[in-house]
Amino acid sequence: MTSRLAFAAAAVALTTLLAGCSSDPLAEQYRAGSDKGYISGDGTINEFAIGDRGEPIDFAGSTDAGTTVSSDDFAGEVLVVNFWYAECAPCRVEAPDLQALYEEHQPDGVEFLGVNLYNSTEGALAFARTYGIEYPSIIETESEQSAMLAFAGKVQPKAVPTTLVLDREGRVAARINGLADKSVLGTLIADTLAEKS
Helix, strand or coil, rough: CCHHHHHHHHHHHHHHHHHHHCCCHHHHHHHCCCCCCCCCCCEEECCCCCHHCCCCCEEEEEEECEEEEEHHCCCEEEEEEEEEEECCCHHHHHHHHHHHHHHHHHHHHHEEEEECCCHHHHHHHHHHHHCCCCCCEEEEECCCCCCHCEEEEEECCCCCCCEEECCCCCEEEEEEECCCCHHHHHHHHHHHHHCCC
């Protein structure tokens, strides 16, 4: 009887805690299965054998931090590239997990870079503040969509979010088309890190 009470108390505490964390209505709607007309990726996960990765991705862009960034800045490192925008419900859901993985793997030489497809710099920075995102994002504009063009064929334009893991040579080693599950993405990062240079 005591263990049942302890279990019930723990369940109530967990429910209360989770209710207190649900401050994002759009993310909650997505978790509940309501897409509200939103087009998301289908959750497909692709891993590419070393011999099937093709050429390195050569990209460049201006970030929400006011700097320019290019593929050259990540030479020799594993890079996680996340395509997102602020109004995207699954992007909101996965944001804390992406930040946690960034913190976990940065000491291993893994870098993260967002590619914001629709928002202004101010909108992207507001999102970063809300979700505690510490890595930069390239800001794509209507007149300049250089990063999206560089990744053409690797990312479907309407399938947001999409997350890529690039190997140390800048080639796509893995892709998650849709919401990135933390454990799955963590495994894809670890597998790519484990590859011999």
